[in-house]
Amino acid sequence: MLILTRPAIAAIESSLIANDKQGQGVRITAEAGCSGPKYSMRIEPDPAPHDTVVEIRDVRVFMDDGSATILAGATVDYSEDPDNFGFSFALALPTEEQASTCTSPKPAGGCGCGKPS
Template sequence: MLILTRPAIGAIQSAMLQNDKAGFGVRIAAEGGCSGAKFSMRFEAEPLSEDVVIEIRDVRVFVDEASMDILRGATVDYTPDGDARGFNFTLDPETSLQSSCKSQPSETGTCGSASGRSCSCSASFQ
């Protein structure tokens, strides 16, 4: 299971409205590597056939199986303030891949690479 906090849900719903993406879902992807994980978020109209689809308070989340292995038990939060503004991924401590990073927004919405337990980012949705 993947957990989205109320602030994260609110930020996603707000971004959907601002980007004319009502009815879309949000794809959350995680990719492991030697230095930890990279996270990304983007809007998509429909899930792929092999995706895990999670519905949390009117937000549909699409996660591929490989990403789900990393994100299982993770919490996604959102901080609206200052330098910490953005999404924060906190992985389940039982997960073998743990990550930690602090990163700035990118063109692709990638949250950044990681090497500890949580990843903060201010991904811009496309």
């Protein structure tokens, strides 16, 4: 289950209101990469048919299966501190399934997680 901190919820709610998108949700995607996952967030009106949907207060989060696997147990926070401004993601310890997707040792011509470099 994805965890949103109170500041993250407030920032998402504020963004929905500021963009006149109340009632819509936010899609969070995570893609595995050599130096850790890459994240993106965007407002969308509805989830896709096979999305995982997490509802916290008035915030609906949509994730595809791959992103939901990477983000299982992750915490999303938000900060307005100038040195750390914006959303941040703290992943939970990897599950057995997540750990098995990373190959070791590093394959020739690739990175530590089996992705081409």
